[in-house]
Amino acid sequence: MEVSRDWLDVATLKEATGVQRLIAGRVEVLDRLGPINRIAGADVSMKWRDSYGPVHAAIAPLDGQAATATAIPPFPYVPGYLGFREVPVLRLAWERLTVKPDLLIVDGLGQAHPRRAGIASHFGVAVDVPTIGCAKSLLCGEVAGEVGPYPGDRAPIVHKGEVVGIALRMRARAAPIYITIGHRISLASAVDWVLRLSDGRRLPPPIRLAHDAANAARRAFDARS
Template sequence: MESPRAPHPWNVTPTEAVALQKRLREQLILEPPPGLRVTRLAGADISTEKGNDTGYGGMVVLDAQTLQPVARAVATATLTFPYVPGLLSFRELPVLAAVWERLTVRPDVLVFDGQGTAHPRRVGIACHGGLLFDIPSIGCAKSLLVGTPGKLAERRGATSPITHKGEVVGMAVRTRTGVSPVYVSPGHRMDLDTAVEWVLKVSPRYREPETTRHAHRLVNAFRRAGGEAAEMAEGSPG
């Protein structure tokens, strides 16, 4: 498959990364492509272990109707950027870029286990990744990085805007009745309403979307195997 676009070098300092984020923000398109038709969605995740500078990345593509896996890929890369809150994409995206090159089936939407615009500079990993892979993208996080949601009803499907500095940056979304919400925000080529709609569609039973659940299981198995799992990169979901 084609390689992702390279919008900038990865060997940057945290200060340079912040400056890059401000430039990347200007490139974001916060609305979906006209007539967006979603037949496949993918989840992306990486796994790491303490004392090891290897990142184990994976993506799983799901059929949008059945939510069954149709393709997956894994790859490893050395983590060279430090762990800095708000700069997660500079640490993880080089790993996911290697995965993207091996993915044999392209999704229509990519869901990241992290933030989109609900970010101090409005450029979370879902925004950065959407730009890198030129794909509609969604951030779906388990915790808030910035902002405050309003009161949220207990029922599944309840939503409450997340505001930060007077701006709506995302939405708290209850994917299971009586269970803590997830925090959804658009990445690139996506708007908030469409992002929320798809997160609810791909979260029929659990708090986390199926995209994230499949990707999380894949990368943890890949890490436990020490990265020795070439068959995981094949198109078959088995």
């Protein structure tokens, strides 16, 4: 599928808001999954509080070498609009993968977003790949009830009366993580896949691999600068 330039390059917040609403309308919340033979994580790294500097993106398969990319993003850091800053660089990394993953776990939110278009949804729609949002904090909504103390315990995330994700305990005594639909997957399946991938730590392996690869790309860039 051809990626619309408008999904990656906007000039104003008003334009970005309109594009997010368009993306939200294209998010598929039911399973449209083929055979899942390759799973990867996606994450970005940047200097703390640097709103205009380079973004270092990584897509890290569980069974292969990570692809990375570094670029000056076309959009500054604005809460709620991270997709326009991070998705263009993630797409560069995506294009460098010889074999594309069948399922992507994105460090960030999907539908748990004021306009239902967090980075996991933004990227999933842009490249038409099944994506799951896996985040360490919430941008909007509240956890309805208590998350039990044991791995696998969960509670819904509700925003404006709508369930937009699941707060999921991955490890006893660790804070929950927040699982959301990105694109082409149901919430139940998203939670199931994250639990299947669990190795007893708070974050699933695809996220940790992508995090390490993105940080390595940033350090390598800094060493050359």
